[in-house]
Amino acid sequence: MGVFKLKKGYDIPLQGSAERRLENAPKTTAVAVQPIDFRGLRPAMKVEAGDKVSRGSILFVDKQKPEILFRSPAAGTVREVVRGERRVIQRVIIDVAGDSAEKFHSYTADQVKALSTTQAKEVLLNSGLWPVIRQRPFSRIADVEASPKAIMISAVDSAPLQAESDMLLDGQEKKFQLGIQLLSKLTGGKIHLSVSAKTKAFFANISGVELHEFSGPHPAGNIGVQIHHIDRIQTSEKVWYLSPRHVAQLGSFLSTGEYPGSKTYALTGSELEKRYYVTGTEGALVSDLLSTTLQNYTQRVISGNVLTGIKSSSLGFVGFYDDMITVVPELEGRRFFGWVRLGLNANSFWPMFLSRLTPKKKLAPTTDMNGEERAFVSTGEYEKVLPMDVLPVHLCKAILVEDIELMEQLGIYEVAAEDLALCSYICPSKIEFGDIIQKGIEAMEKEG
Amino acid sequence: MEMKALQKLLATLDVKIKEGPFKIVHPMFGAINTMLFTPGHATTTGPHIRDSIDMKRFMGIVIFALVPSILVGSYNVGAQAGVEGLFAAFLFGFIKLLPIIVVTYAVGLGWEMIFGHINGHDIHEGFLVTGILLPLTLPPTIPLWQVAVAVSFGTVIGKEVFGGTGMNLLNPALTARAFLFFTYPGNISGDSVWVALDGFTGATPLAAAAASTGPAVDALNSAGFSMSDMFFGFVPGSIGETSTIAILIGAAILLITGVGSWRIMLATVIGAYGMALIVQFFGGDVAGGMRSLPPHYHLMLGGFMFGAVFMATDPVSAAGTNAGKWVYGILIGVMVILIRVFNPAYPEGMMLAILFGNVFAPLIDHFVVQANIKRRLNYGK
Numbered sequence: 001m002g003v004f005k006l007k008k009g010y011d012i013p014l015q016g017s018a019e020r021r022l023e024n025a026p027k028t029t030a031v032a033v034q035p036i037d038f039r040g041l042r043p044a045m046k047v048e049a050g051d052k053v054s055r056g057s058i059l060f061v062d063k064q065k066p067e068i069l070f071r072s073p074a075a076g077t078v079r080e081v082v083r084g085e086r087r088v089i090q091r092v093i094i095d096v097a098g099d100s101a102e103k104f105h106s107y108t109a110d111q112v113k114a115l116s117t118t119q120a121k122e123v124l125l126n127s128g129l130w131p132v133i134r135q136r137p138f139s140r141i142a143d144v145e146a147s148p149k150a151i152m153i154s155a156v157d158s159a160p161l162q163a164e165s166d167m168l169l170d171g172q173e174k175k176f177q178l179g180i181q182l183l184s185k186l187t188g189g190k191i192h193l194s195v196s197a198k199t200k201a202f203f204a205n206i207s208g209v210e211l212h213e214f215s216g217p218h219p220a221g222n223i224g225v226q227i228h229h230i231d232r233i234q235t236s237e238k239v240w241y242l243s244p245r246h247v248a249q250l251g252s253f254l255s256t257g258e259y260p261g262s263k264t265y266a267l268t269g270s271e272l273e274k275r276y277y278v279t280g281t282e283g284a285l286v287s288d289l290l291s292t293t294l295q296n297y298t299q300r301v302i303s304g305n306v307l308t309g310i311k312s313s314s315l316g317f318v319g320f321y322d323d324m325i326t327v328v329p330e331l332e333g334r335r336f337f338g339w340v341r342l343g344l345n346a347n348s349f350w351p352m353f354l355s356r357l358t359p360k361k362k363l364a365p366t367t368d369m370n371g372e373e374r375a376f377v378s379t380g381e382y383e384k385v386l387p388m389d390v391l392p393v394h395l396c397k398a399i400l401v402e403d404i405e406l407m408e409q410l411g412i413y414e415v416a417a418e419d420l421a422l423c424s425y426i427c428p429s430k431i432e433f434g435d436i437i438q439k440g441i442e443a444m445e446k447e448g
Numbered sequence: 449m450e451m452k453a454l455q456k457l458l459a460t461l462d463v464k465i466k467e468g469p470f471k472i473v474h475p476m477f478g479a480i481n482t483m484l485f486t487p488g489h490a491t492t493t494g495p496h497i498r499d500s501i502d503m504k505r506f507m508g509i510v511i512f513a514l515v516p517s518i519l520v521g522s523y524n525v526g527a528q529a530g531v532e533g534l535f536a537a538f539l540f541g542f543i544k545l546l547p548i549i550v551v552t553y554a555v556g557l558g559w560e561m562i563f564g565h566i567n568g569h570d571i572h573e574g575f576l577v578t579g580i581l582l583p584l585t586l587p588p589t590i591p592l593w594q595v596a597v598a599v600s601f602g603t604v605i606g607k608e609v610f611g612g613t614g615m616n617l618l619n620p621a622l623t624a625r626a627f628l629f630f631t632y633p634g635n636i637s638g639d640s641v642w643v644a645l646d647g648f649t650g651a652t653p654l655a656a657a658a659a660s661t662g663p664a665v666d667a668l669n670s671a672g673f674s675m676s677d678m679f680f681g682f683v684p685g686s687i688g689e690t691s692t693i694a695i696l697i698g699a700a701i702l703l704i705t706g707v708g709s710w711r712i713m714l715a716t717v718i719g720a721y722g723m724a725l726i727v728q729f730f731g732g733d734v735a736g737g738m739r740s741l742p743p744h745y746h747l748m749l750g751g752f753m754f755g756a757v758f759m760a761t762d763p764v765s766a767a768g769t770n771a772g773k774w775v776y777g778i779l780i781g782v783m784v785i786l787i788r789v790f791n792p793a794y795p796e797g798m799m800l801a802i803l804f805g806n807v808f809a810p811l812i813d814h815f816v817v818q819a820n821i822k823r824r825l826n827y828g829k
Binding site: 350 | 451
C-alpha cells in the first residue's frame with residue numbers, strides 16, 4: 001500500500017455537510033440523459049419525443065463511435081429532446097412511468113473471469129455504461145481502442161462537502177468487487193484504488209487492486225493529483241479512471257442483467273433544511289430529489305460540488321458524473337466598503353481577515369465574486385493549493401498565448417480544469433484558471 | 449435605505465458617464481464606485497463561491513503596512529528641521545509630505561484614467577500603492593513639478609507601455625525615482641536636500657559612512673548618528689526610508705497577511721548581509737569608507753530596508769516562481785552592497801539593485817521553468 005501525505009491544498013470550511021443517513025428519494029417524475037455532460041460528444045439520436053422507453057433502452061449513440069451507447073436510466077415516455085444554440089442536443093427528458101427493463105445476459109464472478117479483453121469491452125459497450133470510464137489526458141470518455149497503462153479509482157472524498165464513498169456504496173461491496181473483475185480485463189497494467197483514512201475500512205477486503213492511502217486537504221481526492229503521485233502520465237500514455245460508485249454500477253449490471261438506474265446522492269449545502277443521502281435515479285430531476293428539503297429556488301442550486309459543479313435550477317437534472325447536489329446562498333447585493341471589512345465571517349484562504357482566528361468555524365459564503373477580474377499580480381500562492389509539480393501561472397500563460405509546445409512541456413497532459421479550481425477560488429485577480437485549462441485542453445485536442 | 453438610494457444613484461451615473469461626453473472619466477468613476485460598494489457580481493460557473501480577497505484589499509493592506517513609515521517619516525522630517533514637540537514635528541513633516549502625495553496621485557491617476565479609457569478598464573488598484581511608495585522614497589525638499597514629471601515617466605514608460613498593471617517589467621515607483629535621480633540629481637542627492645530647511649546642509653548617514661577616512665562606524669558616531677537614531681529613523685534621509693522599526697512593523701503586516709513574499713525579504717537580507725561580511729573580510733584592512741562598515745549597519749542605512757520590504761517584493765516586477773524569488777532576493781542583496789562599496793560616486797545602491805533585479809527576474813524565472821520542464825521530461829527515466 002502506497003501512502004501519500006499531501007501537504008498542499010485547502011479545505012474550504014463550509015457549512016452544510018450531509019448527515020450520514022440514507023433515505024429513499026421522493027418519487028422520481030422525470031429523468032434526463034444529457035449529452036452536454038460528456039465533453040466533446042456529438043450524439044446521434046435513437047428516440048424522439050413520444051417514444052416509449054424501458055430502463056436500458058438506447059436513447060442515443062456517439063456519432064463518431066456508434067458502439068458507445070447511452071441507455072435510459074428509467075422507463076417511461078420521451079417528453080422532449082432539448083436543443084440549445086445551433087441545435088446542439090442538450091438533454092433527452094423522459095417522463096417516468098412503470099419499471100419495465102431490457103434484459104441482458106447476467107454474469108457470475110467466474111464467468112467474468114473467463115472473459116477475454118475483447119469480450120469484456122463488448123459487454124461493457126453493450127451495457128451502456130462505457131461512458132462511466134473516462135480518460136486522462138483530457139478527461140473525456142475513454143477511447144475504445146486505447147489500452148490504458150492503468151485504471152484509477154479514487155475513494156478519497158476531498159472536495160467541499162463531497163459525498164462520502166462508503167455512503168454511496170452502502171451494501172454494494174460484492175457488486176464493487178465484480179466491477180473490479182471486469183475492469184481488470186481492460187488493462188494490462190494495474191488497477192489503482194485510492195482510499196482515505198475514512199474510507200479504507202470499506203475497501204479493506206477488495207482484491208485485484210493496488211491500494212493507496214491519500215491524506216491531506218483538497219484536491220488530494222482528485223484523480224489528476226493521484227495519477228501525478230502514483231504514476232505520472234507521459235507522452236502518448238493513457239490512464240482510465242472512474243468513480244467507486246460507477247465500479248459498483250458495472251457490478252450491478254453484470255449480476256442482475258439489467259441497466260442499473262438507481263443512484264445515491266448526497267444533498268448538501270447550507271441552504272437546505274435537511275441534509276442527508278437519498279437513493280433516487282440516475283439523471284434525476286433536481287426538484288424531485290430536493291422536494292422535501294428545499295421550498296423555493298432563490299438560492300444557488302449546483303449539480304456537483306461548489307468548486308466544479310454546474311449551476312442548476314428546479315427544472316434541472318443532476319449531471320451524469322455528479323453524485324451530490326449543493327445549495328449555497330445566492331449573492332445578496334453590493335456591500336458598503338466591502339474591501340475594508342474586518343471579516344469575522346469572511347471565507348478566505350488568505351490571512352487577511354479576522355476569520356483567520358477561527359479557522360475551524362464553518363461558513364456559508366454566497367456566490368459573490370468578491371471582486372473583479374484583474375491582471376495576474378499575485379505569485380507563489382497558487383502553488384500552495386496545487387499538490388503537483390506544475391507551475392499553474394506559467395501553464396495558464398502558455399495557454400493564453402496558445403503556445404502548444406510550451407503547454408505540453410508545462411504539463412497540460414497532467415491536469416484537468418478541476419485540479420486548478422482552488423487556484424480560481426483563492427485568486428485575488430479573479431482569474432478563471434479552470435476555464436483557461438479547459439481552453440488549453442481543447443487546443444491540444446484540436447492539434448491532435 | 450440611504451445606502452440603496454446611493455447605489456441607485458451610482459448605477460444611474462455609471463450609465464450616464466459611460467455614454468456621455470465625459471466618458472474619459474469612467475475608469476475613475478468605476479474605481480470609486482467599486483470602492484464604495486463591492487462590485488456585486490455573482491459567479492456563473494464553478495467555483496460558485498470565491499475567496500473574499502480582491503485586489504482592493506490586497507493593495508489596501510500594502511498601504512496599511514506603509515502607515516508606520518508615513519507617521520514616523522513625517523515626524524522625522526519635522527524633527528530634522530528642528531521643530532520641537534512630537535505633534536508639531538509630525539505636522540510640519542506631514543505638511544511637506546502631503547503635497548508630494550497629492551501631486552503623485554493627481555498626475556498618476558490622470559495617466560491611469562487615460563490608459564484605462566484607451567484599454568477599456570477601470571483604474572487598477574496597483575497605482576494606489578505606487579502613489580504612496582514614490583513620495584516616501586523622496587527627500588522632503590523635492591520640487592513638486594519634478595514629482596509630476598517623475599510620476600508621468602514612471603507610469604507611462606515604467607508601466608503603461610508594457611501593457612499596464614501586471615505586464616510591467618520594472619517597479620513603476622522605482623522607475624520614477626531613478627528618473628529623478630538621473631535627470632535632476634541635484635534635487636535628490638548630495639547634502640543639501642534631506643532637511644526641509646532652506647540653506648541647511650547635512651549628510652545622510654550613508655553619505656557620512658561613504659566619505660569616512662577612518663572606520664565608518666566612528667565617522668557615523670562623530671556625525672551624531674547613533675545606532676538607535678538609525679534604527680528608529682531620526683536621521684536625515686528620504687521621507688519614508690529612515691525608520692527601520694517603522695518599516696519592520698510594515699514588514700510584519702505584509703508577512704502575517706501573506707501579501708509580501710517572505711522569501712524575497714529574507715533572501716535580500718541574506719544576500720546583503722553575506723556580501724557585506726565578505727567585503728568586510730577581504731577589505732578589513734582598508735582604513736575607511738563603506739568597506740569598513742559592519743554588515744548590520746548596511747541593513748539600517750539608506751533605502752535598504754524600505755526597498756527590501758516594499759519595493760523588491762512588488763509581485764509584478766519580482767521573480768514569480770518560488771525558487772526564483774530566492775535567487776532574485778539574493779541578487780538584489782549582493783548588488784546593493786557591491787554598488788555601495790565599489791561605486792563611491794553613489795553610496796545608495798538599493799534603487800539600482802532592485803531595478804537590476806527586476807530586469808533579471810524574467811531570466812531567473814525562465815531557468816526555474818526550464819528546470820520544471822526538465823523534471824517532467826526525465827520522469828520515469
